[in-house]
Amino acid sequence: LRTRADFEAMDAKDPLRCRRDRFALPDGLVYLDGNSLGALPKATAAVLQEVVQQEWGRDLITSWNRHGWIDLPRRVGAAIARLIGAGPDEVVVTDSISINLFKLACAALRLRPGRRVVLSERGGFPTDLYMIQGLSELMDGRVELRLVAADELEAALDADVALLMLNHVDYRSGRLLDMGRLTRAAHEAGALVLFDLAHSAGALPVELRAHDVDLAVGCGYKYLNGGPGAPAFLFVAARLQEAMRQPLSGWFGHAAPFAFEEAYRPAAGVARFLSGTPPILSLRALEAGLETFDGVDPGALREKSMRLTQLFIELIEERCAGFGLDVASPRDPKRRGSHVAVRHAEGHAVSKALIARGVIGDFRAPDLMRFGFAPLYNRYVDVFDSVEAMHAILSTNAWKDAVFQHRESVT
Numbered sequence: 281l282r283t284r285a286d287f288e289a290m291d292a293k294d295p296l297r298c299r300r301d302r303f304a305l306p307d308g309l310v311y312l313d314g315n316s317l318g319a320l321p322k323a324t325a326a327v328l329q330e331v332v333q334q335e336w337g338r339d340l341i342t343s344w345n346r347h348g349w350i351d352l353p354r355r356v357g358a359a360i361a362r363l364i365g366a367g368p369d370e371v372v373v374t375d376s377i378s379i380n381l382f383k384l385a386c387a388a389l390r391l392r393p394g395r396r397v398v399l400s401e402r403g404g405f406p407t408d409l410y411m412i413q414g415l416s417e418l419m420d421g422r423v424e425l426r427l428v429a430a431d432e433l434e435a436a437l438d439a440d441v442a443l444l445m446l447n448h449v450d451y452r453s454g455r456l457l458d459m460g461r462l463t464r465a466a467h468e469a470g471a472l473v474l475f476d477l478a479h480s481a482g483a484l485p486v487e488l489r490a491h492d493v494d495l496a497v498g499c500g501y502k503y504l505n506g507g508p509g510a511p512a513f514l515f516v517a518a519r520l521q522e523a524m525r526q527p528l529s530g531w532f533g534h535a536a537p538f539a540f541e542e543a544y545r546p547a548a549g550v551a552r553f554l555s556g557t558p559p560i561l562s563l564r565a566l567e568a569g570l571e572t573f574d575g576v577d578p579g580a581l582r583e584k585s586m587r588l589t590q591l592f593i594e595l596i597e598e599r600c601a602g603f604g605l606d607v608a609s610p611r612d613p614k615r616r617g618s619h620v621a622v623r624h625a626e627g628h629a630v631s632k633a634l635i636a637r638g639v640i641g642d643f644r645a646p647d648l649m650r651f652g653f654a655p656l657y658n659r660y661v662d663v664f665d666s667v668e669a670m671h672a673i674l675s676t677n678a679w680k681d682a683v684f685q686h687r688e689s690v691t
């Protein structure tokens with residue numbers, strides 16, 4: 281049987297071991313929720329202090345030019361581009377995933393006149409589906425959201441489909457889709473493809489250009505460590521940018537925002553997908569979050585992530601057998617993102633009992649506990665300690681305590 285010392289030995293040999301020092305993680309806490317909110321980088325507080333006191337406080341509005349605030353959506357976009365296999369001029373940081381999806385879906389539909397369907401997977405992240413539902417209402421039903429099971433996607437790609445919209449990694453199970461295959465299938469059917477990278481950007485190497493992906497969105501607050509409410513990003517392949525028009529045509533996406541012309545003219549390139557004034561404090565925090573990736577080999581990141589999740593699955597099954605747990609993530613690490621979902625009938629109470637013992641994961645209704653392994657800062661001992669905590673809670677029925685039965689508004 282494996283002991284804690286075995287896991288300590290793996291940490292000692294981990295080439296990414298020192299990265300954890302870049303994060304301000306509380307002692308004694310096992311943080312397995314970087315797939316929901318990334319940990320705080322140590323550098324972020326100083327960056328924010330500087331922006332607030334020097335740039336905002338002292339230099340005030342002159343900072344838009346003097347400190348390059350105006351360039352931040354592009355600059356931070358270029359930093360994200362490196363993590364997702366995109367060119368520096370193909371990514372911009374702005375708004376939320378929800379808003380970006382709306383903009384990109386509208387633009388995609390306009391590029392495919394005569395086609396009215398947005399095809400997606402049943403059970404995909406709700407906001408993605410809600411945004412297309414809203415668009416369909418706005419268009420009086422001239423846009424249709426078609427939902428099918430994951431293994432029926434290719435068969436459902438008919439001549440009505442304008443856009444195939446997919447979650448690269450499923451937010452519940454952690455299943456990783458084959459980006460290359462699905463992109464080829466969409467293109468063969470004459471459709472565009474959009475990937476939501478919320479659970480893959482920063483967790484595994486994403487190759488948008490190599491796979492010829494058209495569009496993508498992702499968020500800044502999970503594996504990119506940008507902080508709560510960090511702005512999202514969007515990607516538009518360079519070959520499509522000039523032909524695309526988005527509906528939220530605000531002044532920051534205008535060709536000459538400070539000419540104050542009456543008529544909208546889209547900016548050149550990806551900047552046309554901006555709408556309003558960017559959130560400077562949040563952009564600077566996201567930029568600091570992205571610096572935690574500097575010099576990291578994406579292959580090493582993926583290797584460690586696959587090992588962490590694999591060990592967690594093996595140990596859960598070994599140590600917690602007979603307690604009603606069921607691993608709901610793919611067994612093959614190549615088909616999995618960086619989190620593991622574990623089903624338990626009382627998953628919500630168990631998840632709260634874990635948090636009370638210092639193991640932070642999260643819960644997705646009706647019965648899934650999720651454990652995210654951020655390879656930049658999670659350790660092999662985190663696998664051991666979290667499974668030991670799980671064993672302690674299940675073997676003593678500690679989760680039955682009344683304090684763990686109450687549902688919080690955020691799970």
Ligand SMILES: Cc1ncc(COP(=O)(O)O)c(C=O)c1O
Pocket residue numbers: 376377378379405407408447451476478479499512
């Ligand atoms: C796959 C996916 N898409 C979108 C979102 C959220 O998007 P937004 O930035 O609009 O809040 C999440 C949040 O967890 C998500 O997991």
